[in-house]
Amino acid sequence: MKFPKFQDLILFENDDLIVINKPPFISSLDEREGGEINILRLAKQYSPDAQVCHRLDKETSGVLIIARNPESYRLVSMQFERRKVKKVYHAIIDGTHVFNELQVDLPILNMGNKNVSINRQEGKPAETWFNSLVYFKHYTLAECRPVTGRMHQIRIHLATQRASIAGDEMYGGKPVFLSSLKRGYRLGKEQEEQPVMKRFALHAKSTTFRINETDEMTFEAPYPKDFATLLKLLEKFDS
Template sequence: MSTLNDRVEKVNLLALAKEYSDDAQACHRLDKDTSGVLAFAKNPEAYRHLSMQFEHREVNKIYHAVVDGIHRFQDQLVDAPILKQDDGIVKLSRMGKEAQTYFTSVKSYRQHTLIECRPITGRMHQIRIHLSSLGASIAGDEQYGGRPVMLSQLKRGFNLKKYTEEQPLMKRMALHAFSLEFNLINGEKQRFEAPYPKDFAALVRQLDLAS
């Protein structure tokens, strides 16, 4: 099995994995604007082995998100079914598929909070809609109520150059797949972590400086 840190560069990661192993297959997916750990199986046997762990919810997944507002979550469980709509977004609905996510606050800033997210199920946009339901939309995730983070919000005396328009500190939502833990075919448990990519790290650094 191999892991890659996604979204830092615009590349086809499956094609990249196939350069190392012709039979490589992606074992799960990340949303388009989510960075972090992805697992690829090098052969069909490994693919089946890890896919079964995902299906039986035996893979431990941890995501980090910067969200709007101050929140003090401690193993906060959101158990709310998710329904995929025709327009490509999701909503909470009793007609949807079961979905559970645990949330724990890691660090609070002046107007934001860094959250550890532990999804039990793997529904489309699960973390995003569950955080939104708590009034803690992911920064930059305008589809689910998040607001972009501007340096002018954080830095006193910030001056924008004339005739320029201020850009968000992150040009995507602040969601990062931080780690994956699963069993190899030989039964050995492995944990893989992805460091923050440049944009996520820069956002957290600016939030630290402004606190």
């Protein structure tokens, strides 16, 4: 896989912070010893004291905040801890769903090894708000606003509404194939059809937080190519 230049990911930077549009398929932090390129390593090559302030799932794209010094890291981390950061995600979900300020308030238990479950007894509080933005025949583009920041929160909360994210097989979502959208689509002989998106369709669209003691700013990340392509195909063949 070809990695983009770190500079090309930057949406905003000053002496204290770097805000990037994280590409899919790159981990935010070191997953395990050795191997994989990740955002933290790329950021440290660019700015030696860089620290990633929060994390996005490896497959999730979008706004990611990086601090350039310990003071800024503390400032941003405290805002996350106190739930002062406003996060807006866009997801393409299976089926047509009418969400109008739908609140999902279901506790999530982290079972380790990247597994989570809804658990009312032992789970930690988790709250997400959902709105439908665009309806297609078989899919919906939804806005997701997590208040808390639990692992896989948006994904599992949508799954509880029978509205899994397209391509999120871990939570019951199905990959989108062009053959299911386009009538008369023919594959060449011996060819195996690949899904339109090779990941689940979740993008961190915008984030609002205080960049210093006084100034609040909102940062928006354009859709990456695969997300934009899927939306274009849905507009053309599924609306």
